Amino acid sequence: MSLIVQKFGGTSVGTVERIQAVARRIVSATQAGHSIVAVVSAMGKSTDVLVDMAKQITDMPGPREMDMLLTTGEQVSIALLTMALQAIGQDAVSMTGWQAGITTEDVHMKARIDHIDESPIRQALQEGKVVIVAGFQGVSPSGQITTLGRGGSDTTAVALAAALQADMCEIYTDVDGVYTADPRLVPSARKLTSVSHDEMLELATLGAGVLHPRAVECAKQHRVHLTVRSSFNEEEGTIIKEEPDMEQGLVVSGIAHDKNVAKITVADLPTKVDAMAKLFAILAKEHINVDIIVQSAYEANTMNVSFSVSGDEVKRTLDVLLAHRETLQFGYAVAEEHLAKVSIVGAGMITNPGVAAQMFNCLADTGVEMKMVSTSEIKVSCVIPMAQMEEAVRSLHASFELDAKEAAVVHGVC
Template sequence: MARYVMKFGGSSLATVEHIRAAAEVIARQRRAGHEVAVVLSAMGDTTDELLAKAMAVSGRPNPRELDMLLSSGEQVSVALMAMALRELGFPARSLLGHQVRILTDSVHCKARIEKVETERLEAELHAGVIPVVAGFQGIDSLDEVTTFGRGGSDTTGVALAAALKADECQILTDVDGVYTTDPRMVPQARRLARVTFEEMLELASLGSRVLQIRSVQFAGKYNVPVRVLHNSGVGEGTLISYEEPDVEAPVVSGIAFSRNEAQVTITGVPDRPGNGYAVLRSVSESHIVVDMIVMNAPRAGIVDFSFSVPREEYDQAMELARTAAVEIGAGDVLGSASVAKISVVGVGMRSHAGVATTMFEVLAREGVNVRMVSTSEIKISVLIEEKYLELAVRSLHEAFGLDQAPVAAN
């Protein structure tokens, strides 16, 4: 007998029929003799609809009241699911974050989990009851309701799996696993049987929307195996876990991309200490996340300084850059909101040379100019013109052989 935490997202719960179907998937695990705890998101687009109502009432909703409002969506899901499971003959009980005692800090709308109390959950499981827990929400030391931000139910699922020492946290969604890239762009993309926490963290941060970044961080920290499955429960899905030392890792596991990018360049920056800080200080103080940064080699005492930001913050970043340019005596400020980021990811890159060479060779052959580059041990990211995005992704996917199934070792 295994113990599973099964998390269903909003698209898997969009209607009453969807909830009944999800209940059947849960029931199959129970009929097989396994212990199951369930974590649910709000139904369909409920959270977006609630947020729209809040914005219609107030241009800047109070964060505490916003958490009270948004957390109500999951309450509907868990109550309906408990009813559906009871109709199938399985005792079930819906539980909100404060009833489980998912304890968090006091940062409304983006709280972080500090502790999950397991006494009630263990008692329910021991009694043969399926606990159906509201995702996305917890409670702080003052008994105030808090929420975890977009995709926060994934984090709830992983946190419960860690606290309950579950064999797996199963994330059931409308895709049947993690793919080498988006199959809507590259039909030849393959489902990966296994990826490491490191690879999934890079893929999630670089544009893959299968899992929330914080849930992957949590899973890696507490070594919780996570399996991404189709919401029908059919198939093996993709297992996310630590790298197995006796299995040779693929050089490149996947290609991620993001259209939500913009580039800012300040030309003619005097080459003296402190000017990089002067440029970025106001940007960071405005809570704009800077991703890539490039400063070219000095020539005649000046450099060009470029950085990338989320596209929705491009206009503000340009204004701040213009102000900084005047303060430090730089030249023009140039920018583009028509750029995209492509990243190749794979733990095998640690021990294999030539990935960057292949990447730049492919892009050059296709006439794609690279504007910026950033790297880590298992990732190479480039910023390119958005109009070349699909061409670049397809070409790189083919060049790294990601459309070919891996050859099994003898």
């Protein structure tokens, strides 16, 4: 008998009818002889609704109370799915993150999993039950409820699969697998039968919403057999594995985009040997994730440093910089918002020169302004104006010959 961890996203459990469909899928797997642990997200856009409600009360809700609030969304889902299973004769039990033994670091809203005591889940499995676990959440050593950040249910599923040494981890979503671009934006996007861990990690980090980056990182580290497929049909999904297949000779496997980007510029920073180290150490201490970094000389003794952050982090980043202005001795800091990031990703880029040039030419021909650029062996990213993002993604997708003949099928949220 094999053990499978299945994760169902918000769209998959967005209505009572969809929850009942998920229950039938789980029962089908148990009837085939599998033991099932299902990780579930909050229903539909209920997390967004909770966030909006909090912001109606205060512009800056406390992170502890936000974790207390947001974890309720997953608790609704696990209870309803367990009821749906029991209603069709399948013994099942729901568990919150802490009941499932998930211990995280003592950080709110973006905690990392430190340890999983899988004994409660194993006990329930031995009793013949399907275990339904709330994704996205855990508990700190001090007993505080924590969340793993948006999209953290993927991480919960992969981490549980690793801890339980599951035979497979299936991520169920509203598309049939991993596509060459977001099919909502590029209807001609193609589904990939397989993609390497490294390519998937880049795509996820750069904005491809089908998988959370930390989930891919965890799957690679623990060699979790990971697949992405649709909860709305029986189509084969995309396998995430160690080595790429170089599918159909593609140099570029996909186009990713992130529409929530801002550029921060710290001006007149002293050109001291440790200036950059101090700047980014301060940001790291405040858990501010920095992406692309560009340094430019301004005068003999000063320089400007620009870096990109999430659009949600702009105010906090500027507040942190202002609080440490005397220590860093910079002149001023300014933010440029309403930006996006478009990226090309592909293992084939390692052995094919000229890919970056093709990307830049494509964007130039489309009239897209490039504000920042970052490269690695298997990706090139450009920060551009938000207003030009959709056109840029479609142009790049066509330029690298990724278009399919038929439009992709996407199931929207009810």
